[in-house]
Amino acid sequence: MTPEPSAxxxxxxxxxxxxxxxxxxxVLRAHDPVHWSAAHRAxxxxxxxxxxxxxxxxxxxxxxxxxxxxxxxxxxxxxTQRILGLMSEWMVVTDPPAHTRLRRLAGAAFRQxxxxxxxDRIQALVDxxxxxxxxxxxxxxxxxxxxxxxxxxxxEMLGAPAADRDRFRAxxxxxxxxxxxxxxxxxxxxxxxxxxxxxEMVGYFRQLVALRRREPGDDMLSAMLGDDQDGLxxxxxxxxxxxxxxxxxxxxxxxxxxAIRLLTADPALRDRVxxxxxxxxxxxxxxxxxxGPIKVLVRWVVEDHELRGRTIRRGERVYLxxxxxxxxxxxxxxxxxxxxxRERATHVAFGRGIHACIGAQLARIETRIAVGTLxxxxxxxxxxxxxxxxxxxxSRAQESLPVVHDGSAVGSRP
Ligand code: HEM
Numbered sequence: 001m002t003p004e005p006s007a008x009x010x011x012x013x014x015x016x017x018x019x020x021x022x023x024x025x026x027v028l029r030a031h032d033p034v035h036w037s038a039a040h041r042a043x044x045x046x047x048x049x050x051x052x053x054x055x056x057x058x059x060x061x062x063x064x065x066x067x068x069x070x071x072x073x074x075x076x077x078x079x080t081q082r083i084l085g086l087m088s089e090w091m092v093v094t095d096p097p098a099h100t101r102l103r104r105l106a107g108a109a110f111r112q113x114x115x116x117x118x119x120d121r122i123q124a125l126v127d128x129x130x131x132x133x134x135x136x137x138x139x140x141x142x143x144x145x146x147x148x149x150x151x152x153x154x155x156e157m158l159g160a161p162a163a164d165r166d167r168f169r170a171x172x173x174x175x176x177x178x179x180x181x182x183x184x185x186x187x188x189x190x191x192x193x194x195x196x197x198x199x200e201m202v203g204y205f206r207q208l209v210a211l212r213r214r215e216p217g218d219d220m221l222s223a224m225l226g227d228d229q230d231g232l233x234x235x236x237x238x239x240x241x242x243x244x245x246x247x248x249x250x251x252x253x254x255x256x257x258x259a260i261r262l263l264t265a266d267p268a269l270r271d272r273v274x275x276x277x278x279x280x281x282x283x284x285x286x287x288x289x290x291x292g293p294i295k296v297l298v299r300w301v302v303e304d305h306e307l308r309g310r311t312i313r314r315g316e317r318v319y320l321x322x323x324x325x326x327x328x329x330x331x332x333x334x335x336x337x338x339x340x341x342r343e344r345a346t347h348v349a350f351g352r353g354i355h356a357c358i359g360a361q362l363a364r365i366e367t368r369i370a371v372g373t374l375x376x377x378x379x380x381x382x383x384x385x386x387x388x389x390x391x392x393x394x395s396r397a398q399e400s401l402p403v404v405h406d407g408s409a410v411g412s413r414p
Contacts, residue, residue, distance in 0.1 A: 008032055011039035012296065012319075018391045021295050022336075025324035033324075034308045040393070042298070042317040043310070046324030048331040048348070050307065054320050055353035059312075060299035062355055065093045067300065079195040083178050086202065089236060090243040092355060099354060105232055106240060106358060109223035113157060115361045122366055125152055126373045134377075139384070141374070141401040142257050149370060150252035153362070154245050159219025160208060171201040172249040175242060198242075205238040220244075248359045250395065251293040255367045257401045259287035260374060262338065264382045264403075269338060274375040282340040284368050285347070290338065292349035295323045296394050322348050323396070380406030 008031060009017050009024035017024040028035050029046040037044050045051055054060055065088040074081050087093065091102035126149060133144035151169040160168065174194035208221060216222035224232055224240060232240065263283055264270045273283045297320045304313050312318065326347045327335040350357035357363065374381060384402040 008035060010035055010037035010044060012037075012044075012393045013039070013391055015391075018389055021389070021396065022290075022323055022327055025295075025321050026327065028321070029324045029328060034310045034312075036310070037319075040317075040319065042319045043307075043312055044319050044321055045307070046321040046328075048325040048328035051320045051322065051325035051348055052352055054299065054318065055348075055351060055355070057305070059301060059303035059305045060318055061095050061302045062093055062099070062299060063095050064298055064300050065090075079192075079199065080178070083195060083198050086198075086235075086239050086242060087179065089239045090246075091240075092243060092247060096354070101230065102232075102236070102240070103354065103358070105224060105226060105230075109220050110358055110362075112223040113220050115365065118153070118157075118362070119365055119369065121156070122149075122153060122369050123373070125149060126370050130373060130377050139402050139404070141260060141403045142253065142398065143400060145370060145374065146253045146256035146260075146401070149256070150249045150366060151245070153366060154248050157219065157362075158208070158221045158241055158244065159212065159217050164204070167201075167204070168245060169249075171197060171242075172245050174198050174201070175246040176250055179246065201242065202238055205241045206234065208241070209234050209237045244359070247357075248363070250397065252363050252366050254293035254395060254397045255284075255288065255363060256370045257398060258291040258293065258396060259284055259367060259371050260381070260403070261383055261387070261398075261401060262287050262291050263371070263375070266338070267380075267382070270375060270381065273340075273372075274379075277372060279340055280368050280372040280375075282342070282344070283338070284364065284371055285344055286338045286340065286342065287371075288349035288367075289326045289332070289342075289347035290336070291396060292322060292326060292347070293396055294349065294351075294394060295396050296321055297351065298394075319393070322351075378403075378405040380404075 009027055011017060012021065012024065025046050028044055033045065033047040033050060035044045035046075045054060065084055069081060069084045069088060072081065091099050091106065094102065126145070129145045129148060132138075133141075136144070138144040148169065151172055152165050155165045155168040156162075174197040177191060177194040178198060212219070212222045212225060216225060221237065221241065224237060226232060263273055273279045299318045299320065301312050301314050301316045301318060304311060306312070326332070326349065329335045331346070332342070350360040381403060382405070384404050387398040387401055390397045390399060
């Protein structure tokens with residue numbers, strides 16, 4: 001029976017929706033795929049075809065920080081406003097033509113980095129982390145491996161000295177706190193500290209930019225300096241460094257942790273993937289589809305339009321439910337099952353269209369190497385208990401992933 005709209009699980013922060021976001025998305029997708037949520041004051045779009053079309057719809061804008069800034073009455077030198085000012089220039093929250101230029105310059109720097117050539121280095125980092133994890137009698141896979149790996153990779157990619165790696169991790173947390181936690185609440189004090197930390201980050205990146213202007217290296221920051229008039233300004237470079245850290249850290253941490261959680265829940269599947277390295281890629285793609293790090297992306301409506309008979313009006317917000325799209329039975333037969341023979345990469349875990357994840361190749365390499373290595377080196381790996389997801393709309397994240405495994409680690413190299 002079709003539930004009344006009022007009974008639909010349209011508060012994505014309700015405890016049941018946080019615990020099982022896919023069950024909530026399934027009900028919405030089946031009963032009201034373009035649903036107005038009073039709780040979020042936003043349209044929830046949950047079908048695969050609609051989400052894919054939305055990525056290409058010019059009536060939906062990515063420019064979503066500037067409206068928040070302009071609606072605030074805080075002075076422009078207020079620390080929150082200053083940090084939001086930095087974020088408002090990030091390419092992920094801009095529309096063409098500003099986006100086109102930033103994406104072109106960042107894309108060229110990514111290509112120049114030859115991400116595929118980073119595999120050996122990433123394998124060595126993962127091995128180091130797993131060695132330390134086992135030596136410490138580690139129990140939390142997030143703290144031990146999934147969390148430190150991506151921050152280190154980004155720090156190295158930007159050409160920051162190894163000694164500064166830990167600071168990257170702290171700044172990444174602070175960015176997340178400001179980006180997701182703005183608004184002041186019981187954590188106001190942490191928010192203040194985060195802002196001070198971010199000011200330090202801006203100062204650090206400014207110095208790094210100045211250094212690379214004087215002495216370019218073969219790192220990504222040097223590649224982004226550009227040699228023509230259209231190159232990135234110092235402010236833009238600082239913003240780009242912060243964006244890469246923000247976009248590439250927590251997401252990859254969650255990709256690794258969520259994949260391990262999914263694959264170890266079924267010991268037969270876990271052992272099959274462990275014993276056949278060719279299955280690691282499809283297993284990671286299924287994990288990205290089924291338990292992807294980003295559940296929801298937000299767009300602002302800049303033009304009235306119709307969708308499945310609903311009128312979506314200018315000034316409203318649309319939430320694209322990536323987790324709804326990725327389990328849509330119209331697109332994926334047996335949508336809730338892990339199927340290692342599934343047609344590859346038609347999921348939307350990395351978005352689509354002009355903003356499609358620019359770090360997807362790097363993220364896939366990191367996740368595959370981490371997942372493959374953990375399954376191989378920690379036999380019998382399984383999650384202890386039922387870790388809770390954090391109550392956030394956008395990300396599928398757990399603070400920790402307690403695990404157990406059968407005895408000591410195996411080998412250190414493939
Ligand atoms: C598994 C890990 C990752 C996932 C699931 C992920 C997901 C996404 C998604 C869904 C978008 C589209 C956002 C939108 O349309 O509004 C995006 C954009 C972006 N991602 Fe990723 N990402 C991951 C890792 C990375 C990494 C490692 C980097 C870089 C080091 C990165 C850098 C970016 C950037 C810069 C953008 C903005 C692109 C643009 O606006 O043109 N991401 N990512």
